Structure formats: structure tokens, C-alpha cells
Amino acid sequence: MLLFRAILLLICIYTFRHYYFTFNRLFAKQRHPYVDLESAAWPEITVLIAAHNEEAVVADIMKALLEADYPKDRMSIIPVNDRSTDRTREIIDAFAEQHPSIEPFHRVGGKPGKAAALKDAMTLVKTEVVLIFDADYIPGKALLRQLVAPFFDPEIGAVMGRVVPLNVGKKCLTRLLDLERSGGYQVDQQARMNLHLVPQYGGTVAGVRKSALEAIGGWNENALAEDTDLTYRLLIAGWKTAYENRAECYEEVPERWPVRVRQITRWAKGHNQAMVSYIARTARCPGLGWFERIDGLLLLGVYLMGPVLLLGWVLAVVLFYTGAQIGGGLTVLALGAFTTLGNFAAFFEIAAAARLDGSRQRIRLLPLTLFGFIVSLISVSQAARQQAHESLFGNLFGNHELVWDKTERSRTAPVLDDALSPTAPALRESV
Amino acid sequence: MLPWAPLALTAVTAVMVMVPITPALYELWKRGDASPLPTSRHDARIANFADVLRTRLEPLRAQMERCRAEREVLRTSLAGMEILIVGAENFDFDPQQTQGISTLMFSDAAHIPAGQVVDADVYADGPIDLGEGAALRAAVGNDDIILGKNSTVLRWLHGSGNIYLRPGSSVYGRLSAGQSIRLERGCAFQHMHAPQILTIDSDNTRTLATSGAHVCQARKDSQEDPENAEMGDIFALSRPRLRVEGDFVLPPGETLNANVIATGELHIGRGARLLGSAKSYKDTVIDEDACVHGSIVCGGTVWLGPRTFAAGPVMAESDVLIARGARVGEPDAPTTISSIGANIAAGCQLHGTVWARVRGTIEA
Numbered sequence: 001m002l003l004f005r006a007i008l009l010l011i012c013i014y015t016f017r018h019y020y021f022t023f024n025r026l027f028a029k030q031r032h033p034y035v036d037l038e039s040a041a042w043p044e045i046t047v048l049i050a051a052h053n054e055e056a057v058v059a060d061i062m063k064a065l066l067e068a069d070y071p072k073d074r075m076s077i078i079p080v081n082d083r084s085t086d087r088t089r090e091i092i093d094a095f096a097e098q099h100p101s102i103e104p105f106h107r108v109g110g111k112p113g114k115a116a117a118l119k120d121a122m123t124l125v126k127t128e129v130v131l132i133f134d135a136d137y138i139p140g141k142a143l144l145r146q147l148v149a150p151f152f153d154p155e156i157g158a159v160m161g162r163v164v165p166l167n168v169g170k171k172c173l174t175r176l177l178d179l180e181r182s183g184g185y186q187v188d189q190q191a192r193m194n195l196h197l198v199p200q201y202g203g204t205v206a207g208v209r210k211s212a213l214e215a216i217g218g219w220n221e222n223a224l225a226e227d228t229d230l231t232y233r234l235l236i237a238g239w240k241t242a243y244e245n246r247a248e249c250y251e252e253v254p255e256r257w258p259v260r261v262r263q264i265t266r267w268a269k270g271h272n273q274a275m276v277s278y279i280a281r282t283a284r285c286p287g288l289g290w291f292e293r294i295d296g297l298l299l300l301g302v303y304l305m306g307p308v309l310l311l312g313w314v315l316a317v318v319l320f321y322t323g324a325q326i327g328g329g330l331t332v333l334a335l336g337a338f339t340t341l342g343n344f345a346a347f348f349e350i351a352a353a354a355r356l357d358g359s360r361q362r363i364r365l366l367p368l369t370l371f372g373f374i375v376s377l378i379s380v381s382q383a384a385r386q387q388a389h390e391s392l393f394g395n396l397f398g399n400h401e402l403v404w405d406k407t408e409r410s411r412t413a414p415v416l417d418d419a420l421s422p423t424a425p426a427l428r429e430s431v
Numbered sequence: 432m433l434p435w436a437p438l439a440l441t442a443v444t445a446v447m448v449m450v451p452i453t454p455a456l457y458e459l460w461k462r463g464d465a466s467p468l469p470t471s472r473h474d475a476r477i478a479n480f481a482d483v484l485r486t487r488l489e490p491l492r493a494q495m496e497r498c499r500a501e502r503e504v505l506r507t508s509l510a511g512m513e514i515l516i517v518g519a520e521n522f523d524f525d526p527q528q529t530q531g532i533s534t535l536m537f538s539d540a541a542h543i544p545a546g547q548v549v550d551a552d553v554y555a556d557g558p559i560d561l562g563e564g565a566a567l568r569a570a571v572g573n574d575d576i577i578l579g580k581n582s583t584v585l586r587w588l589h590g591s592g593n594i595y596l597r598p599g600s601s602v603y604g605r606l607s608a609g610q611s612i613r614l615e616r617g618c619a620f621q622h623m624h625a626p627q628i629l630t631i632d633s634d635n636t637r638t639l640a641t642s643g644a645h646v647c648q649a650r651k652d653s654q655e656d657p658e659n660a661e662m663g664d665i666f667a668l669s670r671p672r673l674r675v676e677g678d679f680v681l682p683p684g685e686t687l688n689a690n691v692i693a694t695g696e697l698h699i700g701r702g703a704r705l706l707g708s709a710k711s712y713k714d715t716v717i718d719e720d721a722c723v724h725g726s727i728v729c730g731g732t733v734w735l736g737p738r739t740f741a742a743g744p745v746m747a748e749s750d751v752l753i754a755r756g757a758r759v760g761e762p763d764a765p766t767t768i769s770s771i772g773a774n775i776a777a778g779c780q781l782h783g784t785v786w787a788r789v790r791g792t793i794e795a
Contacts, residue, residue, distance in 0.1 A: 033728070033748055036769035038477065038624065039760070039783030040744050043666040128666040140470050152665065152726040152744050154672060154690035154708040169465035182468075211672075238674055248470035287674075361464030364454040 004319060007312040014305055017298060018345035021191035022352045031194045035246055037149040042071055044127040045148060049079040050114050050204070054135035055087040057252070061135055062095045062102065070144040075101060078124055079135075082107045082117035114203070115226035119219040128211060134204040136407075138166065138250040146247035147207045157212035157239025158230065160189065161205035161247030170255050175365055176372040177253040177260070182353035183346070189243045197295035198235060199243035203227030204251075212239045225270020232278040235296060238287045254407055261379045263407050268303040268383035275300040306380035346373065477607045477624040477784070481571035481589035488536055488554055491516065495556065499538035504528065515551075517541075524549065543567065545579065559590070563597075569604075578602070594625070616777055617795040621787055626765060628781040630793050665725045665742070670707050681705060683718070690725065699723060701736075717741065719754075733770070735759070743767060743783070751787075753779050 047065055051058050058079065065077055079092045081104060089106055096102040105121045118132070129151050131144065143161065150156045162185045168178045192199045201208070203226060213219070216233040223229035231241055254260040282288070282296045347366055354363040458464070476482070491509060498505050498518025505516045506528070513531050518538045524547055529535070534552045541555035545562030553559065553570035561567055563579040569586040570576070576590035578600040587605040588594065594608040601619040606612065611627040614620070671689045673679075679693035683700035690707040691697065697711035701718040708725030709715060715729040722740035727733055733747040738756040743766025745751060745759060751770040753759070755778040760766035765783030773791035775781075785791060 031748070033746055033769075036784075036786040036788075037744055037746070037767050038786075039765040039767045041665065041742075041764050041766070142471050146471075152708065152746070153710055153728040154725070155674075155692045155710050155728075164468050164470055166467050168467050169462060172459055175459070175465060178468075246471065248468075250467060250470065287676075357468055359464055359468065361458055364458040366455070367451040368455045368459075 001319070001324065004312065004315045007308055007315065010301075010305065010308055011312060014298065014302075015345045017295075018349050021187055022345075022349045024191045024194055025187045025356060026352055028194060030190070032244075032246065034149040034153070034242065034244065035146070037145075037152065040149075040152065042074055042145065042148060043129050043151070044074045045070070045076075045129045045131055045144070045207075046125045046127045047075065047077045047131045047133065047144070048118060048121055048125075049077065049133050049135055050082070050117060051079055051084065051088055051092070051135040052082045052114075052117075053084045053086045053088060055084075055091060057136045058088055059091050059095070060138055061133060062092070062099075064138050064140075065133075065144075066099060066101075067141060068139060068144045069141045070148075072101065075144070076127075077102045078105050078121055080105050080107065080117050080121040082114075083109070083112075111221050113221060113226075115219045115223055115229075116221035118226070119221050122210075122213075122218065125210060128209060129207060130210055130213070131207045132204060133249075134251070136252045137163075137204060139205070140249065143205075143247055143249055146244050147205070150242035150244065151207065151209055153240075153242070155240050156242050157209050157234040157237075158201040158241040159207040159247075160199060160202050160241060160243050161249055162186075162189070162243075162245050163202070163205055163251045164248050165253040166250035167252050167255065172368065173257060173260060173372075174253050174255055175362065176369050179350050179354060179362065179365060179369055180372060181253070182357055183350040185245065186353035186356050187349045190245045192295065193243040193245070195291065195295075196289070197292055198231070198299055199241050200299065201227050201231040201234070201241045203230075205247065205249040209239070212237070223270065224273050225267060228271050228274040229277070232274055232282060232296070232300070235288070236278065236281050236285050257375065259407060261375065264376050264379045265383045268306070268380040269387055271300070271303040272384060272387055275304065303380050304384060306377045307384045310377065310381050477605050477622065478589045480569065480587045480605065481607070484534070484552055484554060484569075484571055487512070488514070488534070491536060495536055495538045499556075506532075540574075541570075541572070558592075561600075576608075596620075614775075614793045616793055618793040620785070620791045621789075622785070623791075624784040626762060626782060628783075628785060630775050630777050630779045630781075632777045665708060667707075679711070681721075696731075697729075714749075715747075741766075744769065747771070750774065753781075755779065759783075 049058070049061055062077065062079065079102065081088050081092055092104045096104050103124065105124055107117055107120055110116060110120060129148055131147055133139065147159050147161055150159045163181055165174060165178045165181055167174050169175070189199050208230065212234060216237050219226055220229045234241060254263055279297065279300050282293065282300065285293065288296065347369060350369060351363055351366055487510070491507065491514065494505060494507065495516050495518070498516045500518070502519045504519055504522065507514050507516060512533045514534045514536055515529060515532045516536045516538065524544065529551065532551045534554060535549065537553065537555040537557070540557040541553055541559045543549060543561045543565050546564045547562060548566045550568050552568055555570070555572040557572070558574040559570055559572040559576040561578045561582045564581050565579060566583040566585065569588065570584065571589045573591045575592040576588065576594045578584065578596045580597045581599040583600065584602040585604070588602050589607045591609040593611045593613065594606065596602070596612070596614045596618040598615045599617045603621055606620055606623040608625040610625065611629060612623055612625040613629045613631055615631055673689045673691045675691065675693045677693070678695035678698070679691055680698045681687055681700055681703045684702045685700065686704040686706065688706040691705065692710045694712045696713045697709055697715045699705055699709070699717045699721045702720045704721065705723045705725070708728070709723055710728040712730040714731040715727055715733045717723060717735050717739045719736040720738050721736065724742045726743060727741055727745045729747045731747070732749040733745055733751045735741060735753045735757045737754045741759045742764065743760050745768045747770040749770065750772040751768055753775045755776040758780045759768055760782030762782055767784040767786065768781065769786040771788050773785060773787035774794060775791070776794045
């Protein structure tokens with residue numbers, strides 16, 4: 001019974017959080033403190049492109065970055081080719097021959113994983129500001145300046161931009177993920193920015209201050225989710241992460257359900273790993289305000305809520321059929337509130353995001369996001385179960401080595417012609 | 432129980448489930464909104480509107496030259512725009528001629544009489560002179576632009592040369608110049624950009640009283656002496672970071688080489704120098720003759736005192752108040768001032784961009 005009440009309480013807290021963020025985005029004052037920065041002594045920057053077998057997409061991002069509206073003499077591009085076995089190396093070298101600002105980093109050995117690759121590549125980085133992209137992203141012309149602007153704030157250690165799916169119209173799944181991404185960035189991330197909470201560094205369309213990274217010990221190559229890991233290490237060390245909602249960048253989202261399941265399972269495992277590592281330190285970190293601390297803790301536990309919700313459902317059924325008394329008026333009130341409001345909190349958030357994005361028709365797909373929700377619920381619960389099992393019996397079966405568990409790309413060839421800008425209509429038609 | 436009751440219940444339930452699902456399935460089938468969300472298309476240049484108008488009018492250049500030579504007024508259309516090409520001097524803005532016109536294209540100088548309201552975009556191949564109390568929708572000129580007393584521009588204004596704003600004139604939206612913008616007392620603006628922005632008492636610049644004696648010393652030092660190269664660099668790796676819980680005060684006359692973050696107010700004393708950047712969660716006060724060689728980021732209001740210098744950027748989540756003789760940015764290092772509101776005294780010298788999201792004013 002105590003467990004059931006604890007689960008109810010947790011669900012109510014997360015429900016309140018969903019509504020609070022959504023109402024903040026719809027009705028409160030919005031914070032975009034760095035968006036107006038047009039003229040400045042722009043710093044020298046290094047753009048790292050994480051690439052592992054990316055022959056289909058790596059040319060697009062290099063073309064897009066070369067067209068970026070950032071002083072060319074202040075920008076160097078380092079494609080981090082991590083042990084690719086396809087034509088990635090050949091394509092990168094061909095670009096590097098034509099463009100001196102591209103300085104390839106070909107990694108042929110070492111520990112697998114994005115964090116390990118970035119860690120090795122940092123030896124080439126001489127600039128204070130480092131931007132990071134995955135190879136399947138297509139940055140717009142003004143994006144680099146938008147991502148660099150927050151670093152003029154001496155408190156900012158990392159910056160996160162907004163990810164916008166490019167292959168939206170391909171499948172039902174891509175359309176649902178488009179809605180889900182809108183909710184996550186347009187509402188969650190921006191509300192955290194508005195409320196001075198904990199915007200999350202997402203590992204791509206992102207930037208990090210080199211001195212801050214060095215101060216916290218560099219990339220953690222043992223982290224399953226180097227982005228969440230970095231967010232919390234920076235937070236605990238007194239650095240802030242800024243979210244730039246208008247620094248938008250196209251990405252490719254999974255087009256097949258198995259790919260999506262693997263993606264969210266990986267995210268859940270990485271996030272849960274970070275939760276175990278940082279929950280205690282976040283709870284007692286002296287430099288954090290109370291709201292920031294609570295948000296940090298809730299963000300750490302977000303992937304644990306899947307199994308918690310499932311457990312709550314099972315317990316509710318058991319308690320109902322065993323005729324147990326579930327408690328007094330408060331519990332009934334909480335249950336009632338949840339069934340009338342809580343069930344729809346995440347969907348309300350997505351609807352608000354679609355409205356803020358000015359899209360009118362795609363909101364009709366909202367009921368179908370229930371399927372995405374159920375798939376995610378099962379995937380993250382499965383991930384948590386596996387991790388619990390590994391932590392209990394890990395020594396018995398041995399620890400798993402990290403791998404480049406990257407999301408399968410659906411693009412089979414570059415979509416940007418030399419003359420095309422990243423946002424040209426022809427690009428959209430091609431996808 | 433009636434034999435058809437289970438069937439009816441099943442049917443009603445199916446209908447209730449299908450009510451929200453049907454529009455979703457329809458959207459999946461028809462794909463009415465399946466394209467990617469649009470992302471930023473432009474490079475955020477303030478003169479974009481002016482550039483677009485110039486480009487659109489380019490095909491009419493030959494006609495404009497002809498009108499100039501023959502001193503005539505010609506009405507024409509281009510891609511759905513009704514355009515009046517004015518080659519004659521002393522154009523009188525006859526309502527019959529300007530009715531339905533979306534763009535006025537002057538082959539030379541454009542003189543807009545006092546009190547005249549022009550609801551079309553204006554392009555002038557020469558200077559633009561907006562009379563006292565006149566109002567204009569938007570304009571781009573290939574020379575200097577003068578806005579008369581209490582005149583108004585509603586959308587945007589761009590001049591290739593200098594722009595003069597006489598007392599009480601207002602430019603809503605974008606204001607940009609290729610060389611300089613000079614604003615007199617009581618002027619209002621929102622978003623302006625120029626290599627040099629001067630706030631002046633009258634139409635001369637002799638009243639400028641910025642302190643240039645010491646403010647750029649660190650920058651000069653860094654340029655002249657390689658050992659001090661990092662002094663003038665906001666992003667210098669070696670600069671320490673000082674985080675203060677509560678208020679921070681840099682005493683008068685002191686010099687500090689650090690990036691300072693204060694969770695309360697931040698106060699740079701008279702004549703003090705901060706060689707790094709400053710951030711405060713609450714207000715920031717820079718006392719007279721003080722200078723900040725990095726950026727100023729503030730959760731409240733920034734007050735730049737008399738004869739202060741800020742290399743910039745200056746970003747305030749509330750207002751920016753700039754006292755007489757202050758200077759922000761440098762001619763070879765333009766920067767940005769960004770805030771909700773801005774109030775600038777006469778006698779200030781700014782370089783780059785000034786954004787006042789709600790309203791910026793020059794002290795009356």
C-alpha cells in the first residue's frame with residue numbers, strides 16, 4: 001500500500017510538472033536572452049562532427065557548415081571519423097582537400113563510443129567554444145552564431161539548440177516523432193529556460209565551453225549517454241546549460257519501429273546510468289536553487305517513470321481485486337485528479353507545442369501518439385529491467401563493453417546540392 | 432437483457448473510440464501538414480527587408496533612368512506590385528497618382544513634405560528628406576536620410592550613408608545605416624544597427640564627451656604586446672572565473688582580470704576596470720569612468736554611468752540605461768546592446784546593434 005501511494009505521489013508530481021511547463025509556455029514571459037546578439041567579436045570556434053559509418057549523410061553536413069554565416073577565418077571543422085568501415089573517410093578527405101578549414105580526425109582504434117571519440121578529438125581543439133553535431137544533421141546558415149551567442153555569458157558551460165525532424169512525411173512513426181520532438185523542445189526545454197531550471201544538453205546541435213569541459217574532467221567515455229552525463233557534471237560544478245529554441249536544426253528521425261525502440265532503449269539506459277551517478281550529488285549540491293535542484297532530480301528520474309507507471313497499474317489491479325482499502329480522501333482525490341488530468345498531461349504538452357509551432361493539421365494525429373507512448377513505456381521499462389538485472393548479476397555475467405549504438409539512417413545519398421541552401425524548398429521536396 | 436444490447440454497446444464504444452481517431456487517420460491519409468517545420472531562412476541581417484526591396488526593383492532600373500532623364504512620373508507594375516517611378520523634382524504626392532501604389536521609386540532625392548503620410552515603401556536612388564511630422568511606412572535610400580522633427584517611420588528604414596533623426600522622431604522596427612546613425616533628444620527606436628551610433632544634443636557631434644583616454648588601454652596593450660594578447664580577448668582560456676553568492680562590488684579604481692558571476696547585484700566602482708565579463712542575476716551598475724572589457728549579462732537592469740566603456744555585448748533581461756559620455760563597442764569591434772527597453776542620454780557613442788524589444792528612447 002505504501003508503495004502504491006509513493007507511486008501515486010510520483011505520478012502526480014510529474015503530472016504537475018507537465019502542466020506547469022505547458023502553462024508557462026502558453027502564458028508566461030518567455031526568456032530568449034541571447035537571441036538578439038547580432039554584432040559581436042565572434043570567437044574562434046571548432047565544430048566537431050561525430051561520424052561512424054556515415055557515407056550517406058556526412059557530405060550534407062559539411063556542405064551546410066561551409067555555407068554557414070560565421071566568419072570563415074574563425075571557424076574550423078573537425079569531422080571525427082570513428083573507425084568507419086564505409087566511404088566516410090574518403091568523403092571527408094575529399095572535402096578536406098578542397099577546404100582548408102576542414103581538419104579530419106580519423107580514429108582507427110581506441111575505446112568505442114561517441115564520448116570516447118570526442119575525447120580523443122579534443123586534443124586537436126584549440127578554441128574555447130566547441131560545437132558538436134551528429135553527422136545526419138543539416139544546420140542552417142545562422143545556426144552557428146545562434147549557438148555561440150550564449151557563450152558570451154560567462155556562466156554558460158553548454159548550449160543546446162532545437163532539433164527539427166526533416167523526414168516528417170515519410171511514415172506514421174516519423175509524424176508521431178515530429179510531434180513528440182515538438183513537445184520536448186518547444187515546451188519542456190524552453191520552459192526550463194524560462195524558469196531558470198535545468199535545460200538539457202543533448203549532445204548534438206549543441207556547444208560546450210572547453211574550459212568548463214576540462215574543469216569537470218572532459219568527456220566521460222564510460223557514459224552511455226554522454227549528453228545527460230555532461231549536463232549534470234556541469235550543473236554540479238556551477239555551470240549552466242542554455243537552451244536556444246530558435247537555433248533550429250534538421251535531423252533525421254527513425255522511420256522503423258525497431259530502430260525507434262533501440263534508440264529510446266539506449267537513451268533510457270544512459271539516462272538511468274546518469275541518475276544513479278548524479279542523483280545524490282544533485283540533491284546536495286550547494287550552488288543550486290531549490291527549484292533548480294528539484295527540476296534536476298525530476299529530470300534524472302524521467303526514464304524511471306515508465307516502469308514506475310507500469311508497476312502502479314499492476315498494483316492498482318491487484319489492490320482492486322484483493323479488495324484492499326487504497327486510503328482516505330486524499331488518495332481518492334489524487335486518483336481522481338490523475339484520471340481526469342494526469343492521463344492527458346503529456347498529450348496536452350504536445351498539443352501546446354503544435355500550437356506554438358503554428359501547425360494546424362498535424363495536431364489531428366494526437367490520439368495516435370498513444371501508440372508511441374505505449375511503445376516508449378515498454379521500451380524504457382525493458383531497459384530499466386535489463387539494467388537492474390545487470391547491476392545485480394553484472395559481475396556474474398561480466399560487464400558489457402560500450403559500442404557505437406547509433407541510430408540507423410534512412411537517407412541513402414546526400415540531399416544538398418552545392419547550390420542549395422539547407423532550407424531550400426527543393427530539399428524539403430526531396431524528403 | 433435485450434438480445435441486441437451487447438451489439439449496441441459494442442457499436443457505441445466503437446464510435447466513441449473512432450471519434451478522435453478519425454481525424455488522425457484522415458490526416459495520415461491526406462497528409463495535409465506533413466512537411467518539416469520551417470527553420471530560420473535568413474542570416475538575421477537587419478537590412479534584409481531593404482535588400483529584398485532593392486533586388487525586386489532592380490529590373491526597373493532602366494525605366495528609372497529614363498524617367499530621371501525625361502523628368503517624368505511613370506506608373507508601372509512588377510510581379511503584382513504597383514510601382515510609381517518618380518523622375519520629376521518637386522513631386523507633390525498627388526493622392527490620385529499615389530492611390531493603390533505599393534512602392535514609390537525615386538530616381539534621385541526623395542523630399543517628403545511636412546505632415547505627409549506615405550503608406551507605400553519608398554526607394555530613393557539619392558538622399559531622403561522626411562519633413563516635420565511626416566510619416567512613412569518603410570524606406571531605403573542610397574545616400575543620407577534625414578528625419579524631420581516628430582516624423583515617424585513605421586516598419587523599417589535603411590540608408591547607405593548617414594541617417595539623422597531630428598528631435599522627437601521615431602523609427603519602429605528596423606533602422607540601419609551604412610555609415611552612422613545620429614539621434615537627437617526625444618527620438619525613439621526599437622532595433623538599430625550602424626558602424627557608429629551617436630546620440631547628440633543638436634546636429635553636430637561636438638557635444639560627444641566619451642572618455643577614450645583609458646578605456647581602450649587593455650585592448651591596445653593586447654594588440655601591441657603579445658604577452659598581453661589574452662587581455663583583450665573575452666574568451667581567453669587563462670582568465671579565472673569568480674562566482675559570488677550574493678552581491679559583488681569591484682571597489683573604485685581597482686582592476687580585476689576575471690569573469691565575474693554574481694547571484695545578486697553587481698557593482699563596478701568609479702574608475703574601476705574589469706578585464707573579463709560580468710554576469711549578475713539582478714541589476715548591474717557600472718559607475719562613472721569604469722570599464723568592462725568583456726560582456727555584461729544581467730537578469731535585471733544595466734546602468735552604464737557617465738563616461739563608462741563596455742566592449743560588449745551588453746545583454747539585459749530588463750532595461751539598459753546609458754548615461755552621458757558612455758561608449759559601447761569600438762569602431763573595429765562592433766557589438767550588441769540587447770534589452771527590453773533602453774534609455775540613452777545625449778553624448779553617447781555606440782558601435783554595432785542596439786535592440787530595445789519594446790522601446791528605446793533618447794533622453795529628452
